Amino acid sequence: MRLWKKLRLRLRTLFRRNSVDRELDAELQFHIEEQIAENRAAGLSNEEARYAALRTVGGITQFREECRDMRRVNYIDDLLRDLRYAGRNLRRSPGFATLAVLIMALGIGANTAVFSVVNTVLLKPLSFRDPDRIVTLSDFLSTGQSPTALSKQVSIPDFQDWHDQSSSFEAMAYYSSREEATIANGAAEFARRTPVSPEFFRVFGVEPIVGRPFTAEEMKRGSGGAAMISYAFWQSHFGGDPRVLGQTIRAPGPRPIAGVLPPGFRFPSNTDVWVSAVGPPGSRGGQNWLAISRLKASVTLEQAQAEMSTIARRLEQQYPESNKGRSVAVTRMRDEMIGNVRFTLYLLLGAVSVVLLIACANTATLLLGKATARTREVAVRAALGASRHRILKQLVTESLLLAFIAGASGLLLAYLGSKALVALAPADLPRLAEIGVDRWVLAFTLGISLITSLLFGVVPALYASKVDLSDALKQGATRLVGGGGMMRMRGVLVVAEIALAVVLLCSAGLLIKSFVALQNVALGFRPENVLVMRATVTAPHPFGLNPTRQFFKDMLSRASSIPGVLAAGATMTPPGNVDSTGAYMIGPLPANPDWTRSPFVVTSIVAPGTFAALGIPLKSGRDFTDNDVMDRPFVAIVNEALVGKSMANQDPIGQTIHCTFDSLNGMTIIGVVGDVHQRGPERESMPECYMPYGQHAFNGPALNMVVRTAGDPNALAETLRRLARERSSDVPMKFTTMEAILSENVAAPRFRTLLFTVFAGLAVSLAMAGVYGVMAYAVGQRSNEIGLRIALGARMGSVLRLILGQGLALTGVGLALGLAAAVVGTRLLKSMLFRVQPNDPVVYLAVAILLGIVALVASYLPARRASKIDPLTAIRQE
Amino acid sequence: MSKPTDLVQGTLDLLILKTISLEPKHGWAIAKRIQQVSREALQIQQGSLYPALHRLEQQGWIKAQWAETETGRQAKFYSLTRAGRNQLDEELASWNRLSKAINLVVREA
Numbered sequence: 001m002r003l004w005k006k007l008r009l010r011l012r013t014l015f016r017r018n019s020v021d022r023e024l025d026a027e028l029q030f031h032i033e034e035q036i037a038e039n040r041a042a043g044l045s046n047e048e049a050r051y052a053a054l055r056t057v058g059g060i061t062q063f064r065e066e067c068r069d070m071r072r073v074n075y076i077d078d079l080l081r082d083l084r085y086a087g088r089n090l091r092r093s094p095g096f097a098t099l100a101v102l103i104m105a106l107g108i109g110a111n112t113a114v115f116s117v118v119n120t121v122l123l124k125p126l127s128f129r130d131p132d133r134i135v136t137l138s139d140f141l142s143t144g145q146s147p148t149a150l151s152k153q154v155s156i157p158d159f160q161d162w163h164d165q166s167s168s169f170e171a172m173a174y175y176s177s178r179e180e181a182t183i184a185n186g187a188a189e190f191a192r193r194t195p196v197s198p199e200f201f202r203v204f205g206v207e208p209i210v211g212r213p214f215t216a217e218e219m220k221r222g223s224g225g226a227a228m229i230s231y232a233f234w235q236s237h238f239g240g241d242p243r244v245l246g247q248t249i250r251a252p253g254p255r256p257i258a259g260v261l262p263p264g265f266r267f268p269s270n271t272d273v274w275v276s277a278v279g280p281p282g283s284r285g286g287q288n289w290l291a292i293s294r295l296k297a298s299v300t301l302e303q304a305q306a307e308m309s310t311i312a313r314r315l316e317q318q319y320p321e322s323n324k325g326r327s328v329a330v331t332r333m334r335d336e337m338i339g340n341v342r343f344t345l346y347l348l349l350g351a352v353s354v355v356l357l358i359a360c361a362n363t364a365t366l367l368l369g370k371a372t373a374r375t376r377e378v379a380v381r382a383a384l385g386a387s388r389h390r391i392l393k394q395l396v397t398e399s400l401l402l403a404f405i406a407g408a409s410g411l412l413l414a415y416l417g418s419k420a421l422v423a424l425a426p427a428d429l430p431r432l433a434e435i436g437v438d439r440w441v442l443a444f445t446l447g448i449s450l451i452t453s454l455l456f457g458v459v460p461a462l463y464a465s466k467v468d469l470s471d472a473l474k475q476g477a478t479r480l481v482g483g484g485g486m487m488r489m490r491g492v493l494v495v496a497e498i499a500l501a502v503v504l505l506c507s508a509g510l511l512i513k514s515f516v517a518l519q520n521v522a523l524g525f526r527p528e529n530v531l532v533m534r535a536t537v538t539a540p541h542p543f544g545l546n547p548t549r550q551f552f553k554d555m556l557s558r559a560s561s562i563p564g565v566l567a568a569g570a571t572m573t574p575p576g577n578v579d580s581t582g583a584y585m586i587g588p589l590p591a592n593p594d595w596t597r598s599p600f601v602v603t604s605i606v607a608p609g610t611f612a613a614l615g616i617p618l619k620s621g622r623d624f625t626d627n628d629v630m631d632r633p634f635v636a637i638v639n640e641a642l643v644g645k646s647m648a649n650q651d652p653i654g655q656t657i658h659c660t661f662d663s664l665n666g667m668t669i670i671g672v673v674g675d676v677h678q679r680g681p682e683r684e685s686m687p688e689c690y691m692p693y694g695q696h697a698f699n700g701p702a703l704n705m706v707v708r709t710a711g712d713p714n715a716l717a718e719t720l721r722r723l724a725r726e727r728s729s730d731v732p733m734k735f736t737t738m739e740a741i742l743s744e745n746v747a748a749p750r751f752r753t754l755l756f757t758v759f760a761g762l763a764v765s766l767a768m769a770g771v772y773g774v775m776a777y778a779v780g781q782r783s784n785e786i787g788l789r790i791a792l793g794a795r796m797g798s799v800l801r802l803i804l805g806q807g808l809a810l811t812g813v814g815l816a817l818g819l820a821a822a823v824v825g826t827r828l829l830k831s832m833l834f835r836v837q838p839n840d841p842v843v844y845l846a847v848a849i850l851l852g853i854v855a856l857v858a859s860y861l862p863a864r865r866a867s868k869i870d871p872l873t874a875i876r877q878e
Numbered sequence: 879m880s881k882p883t884d885l886v887q888g889t890l891d892l893l894i895l896k897t898i899s900l901e902p903k904h905g906w907a908i909a910k911r912i913q914q915v916s917r918e919a920l921q922i923q924q925g926s927l928y929p930a931l932h933r934l935e936q937q938g939w940i941k942a943q944w945a946e947t948e949t950g951r952q953a954k955f956y957s958l959t960r961a962g963r964n965q966l967d968e969e970l971a972s973w974n975r976l977s978k979a980i981n982l983v984v985r986e987a
Contacts, residue, residue: 009936024928027905027954031924034906067932 024067078390082397089398096370097402100363103769104406104452106762107359109413112437112445114352114755116418117425118345119444120435122338127264129205130294134333135301137162137172137291137308141325141596154291154328156281158315159197162291162328165311168304170296173200174277174289177268181536181701181732183250184229184237184273188730190536191233192270193251195277201228203294204267210234211245211259214276218258225278227255231263233272251275284322285595285660292333305330325596337430344752347828351507351759354500356452358766361493361500363456365770367399368490369777371464378464391465399457400450407449411437414445424754426747459489487778494770495814498855501763502818502847503825508760509843510826510836511753517835518746521681524674525575526615530738531713532574533720535731536702548701549694551727553626555705556607558723564710569610570693570703575676576741578602580698582660584689586646589658589666599645602678602688603661605696605703611637611673613706614738621653621671629694636667641675642687659689662698667691680745682834706738713737752832764851767814768858775807775862786866787874799867807859808852815851819844890922890930892973895958895966898940902957904947905931931956939965 012020032053039049090097125131137159138152154174163172175196182191198219207213208228218226227249229237238244248254251273261274268290282288295304308328315323378391386394415437422435463486535555537548552570559568573579583598608624611617619640628635636657643652656666667689675685693703709716717735724731743750779786786799826838836843897903897911908931909922934940939962945955958966 009938023954026952027928028924030904030951030953031906031928033951067929 078393079397082394083401085394086398086401090401093370096366100366100402101406101409103359103362103366103766104403104456105409105413106766107356108403108407108410108445108448108452109417110352110759110762111349111356111448112410112414112441113417113421114345114349115444116414116437116441117421117429117435118349119438119440120431121429122342122345123440124431124434124438126334126337128267130297131334132332133170133295133297134203135293135295135304136331136333136336137293138329138331138336139287139326140329141327152290152329153287154289155284155287156289157284158287158323159289159291160281161315162308162311165314166304166307168296168299168307169293171199171202172291172293173197173203174291175200175268176289177271179534180251181730182273183730184233185247187237189732190534190734191251191272193273193275194268194271195275195279197277200274200292201261203292204265205294206261206265208259209262210242211257214258219276219278221278221281223276223278225253225255225276226258227251227276228259228261228274229257230261230266230272232266234260249273284319301330301332321592321594324594341429344748344832348752348755351504351756354504355759355762355766356448357455358497358500358763358770360452360456361497362766362770362773363402363452364460365490365493365773367456367460368463368486368493369773371460372486374464388465392461395461395464396453396457399453399461403449403453403457406452407445410449411442411445414441421755424751426751427744428747463489487781490774490777491810494767494774494810495817497767497770498811498814498851499818499821501760501767502815502851503822504756504760504763505847505851506819506822506844507826507829508753508756509847510829510833510838510840511749511756513840513843514832514834514836515746515749515753518681518749521677523575523681523742524616524676524685527575527738527742529709529711529713530614531705531707531709531716531720532736532738532741533705533707533717533724534702534734534736535705535724537728537731551724551731552607552693552703552705554727555720555723556609559705559707559720560609562716562719565716566708566710567609567612568705568707569613570607570705571610571614572605572693572703574704574706574738574741575614575678576680576738576745578678578686580604580661584642584646584657584659584687586655586657588656589664593658595660599687601642601659602686603659604688604690605693605698606690607693607703610690610706613708614676615708616676617674619672619674621669623671624690624692624694626694628692632695634665634667634695635670635692637671637673637690638669639673639675639685639688639690641685642689643672645687657689659691661691662696680742682746682749749832749834764854768854771807771811771855771858772861774810775803775859776865778806779803779862779866783866783869783874787869787871790869790874791871796867799869800863803863803866804856804859807855807863811851811855811859815848819848822847889973890926891934892966892969893920893922894927894930894934894956895939895962895969898956899958899963899966902943902945902955904953904955906953908956934962938962 035053036049039052040046044052126134128134137154139154139158140152153176156174159172159174166172173196175194177192177194179190180193181188182193184191198214198216201207201213209231211228214226214228217223229244229249234240234244238247244257244260247257249257255275266272295301308330312323312327316326381391381394382388418435418437422432425432535551537551556568556570559565580603582601582603583595584601585593585598606624608626608628611623621637624635624637636659638652638657647655652669652672655669657669658664658666673690676688677683677685678688679686705720707713707716707720714735714737720735721733724733786794786802790799822844823839830838893912894908897908897915903911905924905927909924909927912920912922931940931942935942935956939959940956941959942954942956944952947953
């Protein structure tokens with residue numbers, strides 16, 4: 001109650017200032033009049049009575065302030081007044097205000113945009129219940145580094161033993177996920193389908209919002225199984241109709257829909273349909289699954305890891321032929337997801353904060369320039385009794401206002417910027433779709449606006465408030481005040497700006513050079529003008545080979561006869577990705593083969609004509625033909641890397657190769673092809689074994705047709721679609737080009753190179769604006785001196801040289817410092833560089849030359865102006 | 879003439895509260911009353927009186943109201959609030975303690 005009264009009084013004082021002041025005046029007036037009346041009663045004349053009364057009262061204004069002070073509102077009032085004053089000041093110099101806001105908005109906006117990505121990808125907790133307790137269980141070879149991500153996968157028999165023998169987990173599950181032909185509500189298309197084991201949904205703590213969980217019967221091996229659909233899929237394919245339950249979805253076999261999962265749950269990778277994994281468990285070597293588990297609340301990650309290592313050792317002894325040298329790694333899901341991108345994102349955040357620092361230095365030099373112009377204003381205020389503290393507060397308020405306007409504009413830029421980042425970012429960046437501006441991002445913007453206002457505002461404010469009154473108030477003395485110190489300070493700031501910009505420029509240069517090197521890698525095939533058509537034939541019998549092979553055989557023979565088609569083939573995996581790996585042995589198979597000691601091989605199924613279509617050179621032997629079918633001798637084609645590794649001094653043609661693929665049949669090598677960079681240009685070629693699509697059932701219904709065309713490959717897509725539709729109405733198709741697939745391969749390096757280049761560009765522009773500002777200011781300061789020199793006969797050229805020299809000296813110092821810092825700083829980039837060393841002299845030299853030229857241009861304009869100074873005007877000004 | 883700064887710290891508040899405890903008074907009357915009762919020993923300067931009044935009002939111990947004086951003029955009258963009356967009691971008690979203690983020391987020592 002009392003609190004409320006007090007608050008009301010204070011608010012009244014604050015907002016009804018005029019009426020409160022009027023009341024105070026009336027009160028004092030009354031007092032004075034009473035005093036006058038008393039004085040008169042004591043026998044003084046009217047005049048004397050009045051004079052004496054006023055004398056006793058003293059300074060009314062000071063008095064009023066004291067009363068206001070008592071009401072404890074002055075600090076708020078001061079702030080409001082300072083803000084109003086600051087606003088007026090900024091309006092009075094719109095050019096300066098716009099420039100400063102623009103510079104800071106760019107800095108703050110870029111930082112906020114990058115932070116919004118960091119926030120979502122690295123900081124925001126995963127949107128599952130207790131996400132920190134979700135861990136992945138992955139297989140690893142204790143003998144050495146696994147060459148591909150695939151080797152993290154686990155087999156069902158191993159998983160079953162982990163499940164039965166461990167006690168660290170609340171729930172354990174395995175899953176695998178891929179795009180599959182799906183027929184829902186009559187439409188055939190690709191949808192992401194994920195077979196899951198019984199406890200999968202318990203790991204994440206999700207339950208269907210419509211329908212029911214899978215029953216024990218539906219989870220049983222060999223049963224028909226059931227399906228669960230995502231909320232998004234429910235909306236897009238069934239219009240959110242609850243009668244969806246019990247309807248059949250073919251993915252690829254028919255499954256009744258048991259339930260709809262809550263919106264937002266799409267794990268893994270935007271799954272549309274989850275089905276109960278009811279297929280055969282496969283062998284211990286069949287590592288085709290990913291395992292995920294929820295830790296019990298009482299168990300730490302280390303305890304779980306210790307338990308799993310023990311179990312893995314036990315399995316090693318029990319099943320040496322399959323499990324020798326293999327162990328389990330327990331990793332937090334979050335770390336697993338963001339492991340690769342964490343460093344890149346923090347590096348980008350570091351780079352963009354350097355841009356912000358430069359922007360701050362830039363704004364500080366602007367404010368320093370302004371401080372000089374305001375010397376007299378500050379001096380007048382000081383003379384009228386404002387304390388230095390009070391003046392400082394006023395100046396800092398101005399920076400604060402500036403920073404907040406910039407922050408608000410920066411937020412707008414960040415909103416657009418984060419959209420651009422999402423569009424540019426590699427598609428495999430985790431949680432890409434969630435990126436946006438949330439309250440943490442807002443808090444971040446507010447925070448950096450505050451911090452930057454101090455960074456760029458305090459030094460100029462200190463300079464501006466340190467005024468020698470008698471000097472400053474003298475007419476025409478403005479120029480001299482604070483000149484030396486302030487000039488030095490601006491020089492220091494500009495040197496810092498240049499040095500920081502050089503570091504960013506060197507980093508961007510290294511990344512660009514590395515990216516160019518990446519683009520110039522000979523890939524081993526010719527990606528231009530190749531259309532890729534992914535299609536899945538949903539045959540009545542999912543593993544029946546004939547109808548699916550027949551479809552592709554027909555398509556290939558029709559496609560080859562289309563005018564403009566140079567070659568056509570089909571492959572399980574177009575170059576750029578690896579879908580399947582295994583181990584291989586050359587020669588007859590020993591009685592107990594130890595596959596863990598065997599070399600790795602990429603395995604892939606192709607149709608005849610694929611090498612010609614992709615432009616992979618056949619080095620010796622022959623291509624597959626349509627006669628390489630099940631009842632003929634098994635054949636294979638290997639690449640040169642495999643020959644180099646295992647048959648360096650022999651003729652590979654005619655040798656027998658065994659691969660851990662869908663069968664262990666020995667295959668006769670009938671040809672050798674050139675190496676392809678299977679995992680993108682960055683990584684070396686691996687041994688590869690190609691097998692004909694007529695002899696292997698694995699990956700049966702799904703293949704990628706690759707068609708080389710004379711012209712634009714995209715023009716062919718419609719023809720192929722029509723041909724496919726003539727054969728079957730429920731074959732889903734997806735078209736892309738080889739070049740688009742490759743571009744995905746280098747999406748990550750392209751992303752960071754582009755961002756670094758943008759940041760470096762910003763940094764250099766800001767630094768050069770700084771050089772220009774300082775030089776222009778110096779010319780203004782020295783115009784008398786220059787005028788005098790010209791009057792005394794200095795040539796235009798020598799004046800130009802004088803000013804240019806000064807500008808270049810600043811740049812030189814900044815450049816030297818920057819290059820030294822870059823030598824140290826760019827070591828951080830080492831892991832991202834491809835065939836470029838962090839201390840590449842060409843890049844450093846190019847940066848030095850570029851910066852020199854830009855600095856020359858930035859100082860030339862002021863220098864020219866200096867050389868045009870009219871000596872008469874300049875000297876008369878004094 | 880005794881300046882308010884010579885007053886023991888916080889005594890001005892006590893004087894004001896006590897003076898208006900009987901009936902509401904305006905600033906001039908408060909100053910005059912203190913002067914009168916103290917037989918001219920205490921002269922309250924306007925420069926201390928009005929800030930003190932505003933401070934007391936801010937603390938919720940007194941409240942102000944515009945009203946007519948006997949001479950028919952508008953003046954701001956201050957009166958005690960309930961909280962102010964409690965405050966007065968407290969300050970009176972502590973003043974009594976203090977003055978008694980000082981008297982003891984002054985007489986005995």
